[in-house]
Amino acid sequence: MAYSQILRRLRDEKTNYRKRRNLLMGRRDFITVQISSENTLVQIHKPEMQGDKVLASAHSRSLLGKGWKGSRKSIPAAYLTGYLAGKKALAHGAKDAVLYSGTRRYTQRMAAALKGVIDAGLQVPADKETFPDEERLAGKHLKVTNDVNKVKSAIDSEVKTK
Numbered sequence: 396m397a398y399s400q401i402l403r404r405l406r407d408e409k410t411n412y413r414k415r416r417n418l419l420m421g422r423r424d425f426i427t428v429q430i431s432s433e434n435t436l437v438q439i440h441k442p443e444m445q446g447d448k449v450l451a452s453a454h455s456r457s458l459l460g461k462g463w464k465g466s467r468k469s470i471p472a473a474y475l476t477g478y479l480a481g482k483k484a485l486a487h488g489a490k491d492a493v494l495y496s497g498t499r500r501y502t503q504r505m506a507a508a509l510k511g512v513i514d515a516g517l518q519v520p521a522d523k524e525t526f527p528d529e530e531r532l533a534g535k536h537l538k539v540t541n542d543v544n545k546v547k548s549a550i551d552s553e554v555k556t557k
Contacts, residue, residue, distance in 0.1 A: 425495040436476070461550065
């Protein structure tokens with residue numbers, strides 16, 4: 396009986412190679428959303444033969460400089476991080492993308508980040524029913540309230556100047 400080597404990233408449950416192959420065959424840019432215990436990271440990638448190239452990246456720590464107070468992994472923070480990544484991607488010439496979740500589950504925070512990318516102007520196929528409602532995106536359910544529109548206007552003015 397022959398031993399067949401299982402790929403390390405498959406063994407560690409980090410990469411779903413069937414999903415990744417289908418994603419690469421589509422030749423479209425893709426969005427990844429990583430949510431850690433404290434922060435949110437949204438990146439827009441362009442697949443290439445040598446490896447994926449990051450077109451735009453946004454981290455929720457950058458929201459602190461724009462007047463954000465409170466949690467950086469909440470639903471409104473994920474929305475604004477996605478909005479910032481989408482604006483940066485538009486500045487680099489991206490027009491459409493798809494969400495690549497890999498082996499991670501599709502959560503409300505991931506949906507909020509995707510909604511932010513869509514509101515920034517990127518064309519992303521998504522079902523509107525999966526997004527959080529506007530009240531949660533605005534942060535009305537949180538104890539520490541922030542003005543989401545003020546942070547969005549700060550993001551708009553920053554990306555225009557670059």
